[in-house]
Amino acid sequence: MARSQLLSLLASLVLLLGWCPLPAWADFALPPLPYASEALEPVIDATTMSIHHDRHHGAYVANLNAQIAANPGLTELSLEALQGQIADFPVAVRNNGGGHWNHSQFWTVMGPVGQGGKPSTQLLKAINASFGSLESLQTEFNKTAAGHFGSGWAWLIRKPDGTLAITSTANQDNPLMNLEGIERGTPLLGLDVWEHAYYLKYQNRRPDYIAAWWDLVNWNEVNRRFAAV
């Protein structure tokens, strides 16, 4: 075959591959951060944000996609629906599917300082009914988040009976998961207390990270999640 023919054959192949639909393993995608990586300074530094999003969250997405071949049922479920059926899947799906949902949630419930709005009238009513006040909610949330041993998440959830509660989950579990020992409910606000979320800036001072983090909370998104239940 002449060199020019070979080149043209290669070009056609590239074109053909480019036209192919995305393969199944690309089903779950890493969502971009909804703001610049430095947007949460000084509470969370840009380096932490970019490593956390690009490397940690990115790895959960890649590792979840790597599970599709062995678990083809994954392609028929949304990421959110998967959480409620997680007990039917191997632990690698639980860890990485949870990691993907939890972090996707985390980015949206934060925003630049001063831009998060405040709890809606309806949410505040529910907060007062369950905790007495927003301050009491924060005190209980801080205690749960600081006291969670090892890696995990602290959550504000709406329970099936309509009341609000604070809970925590280990590693990448979350309150949507149909697992033994999990207090289930609809997550309204979830805080990452894995050390990777704060170690570059706060090191062992997890309580300082938690206290500062409230300035980032995007109440507009929490209100939306509450109204959507």
Added chain:
Amino acid sequence: MAHTLPALPYDLDALEPHISRQTLEFHHGKHHNAYVTNLNNLVTGSELENKSLEDTITAVAGDAGKAGVFNNAAQVWNHSFYWQCMKPGGGGQPTGALADKINADFGSYEAFVEQFKAAGATQFGSGWAWLVLENGTLKVTKTGNADLPLAHGQKALLTMDVWEHAYYLDYQNRRPDYITTYLEKLVNWDFVAANLAAA
């Protein structure tokens, strides 16, 4: 008798550049120290107050109501053991009876390394990778959070902390690089050999 924080068996900068002074300052001076403080606060005035660290751990292991005591006591033990598992200029292959035992039980040093790396890399979340002796045979294991071989009837010979605080300032998300460095540059095989000889 209150539990105390043991001094590091080397200077804070002795493991540079593999583990930084800053990491050891926080890891030993803050994390390990906090486990000691928390443990003393939890056992003072209780029937556990005068027990040794190991007796405390075995007394509360598996008791959900005593999880706080177990977590802090086990983390005190784990970290005291971890510091001794490293030394400046360490790493590489063991020699003597330990090397023979590793070859006999794993097939080769390389096979041990492969298992130990996998245990450290796949311990999801916080925890530890171990070389233990169980019923006379060497075995690689991993444990979550504070859990340790003593609670499983095994004798610990070597451990590696894979809580993120152990490596995040130096390696960030690259846990596999920390694990490789630990094996190639840091492991104190003399300590491991002494543990095996005493078992």
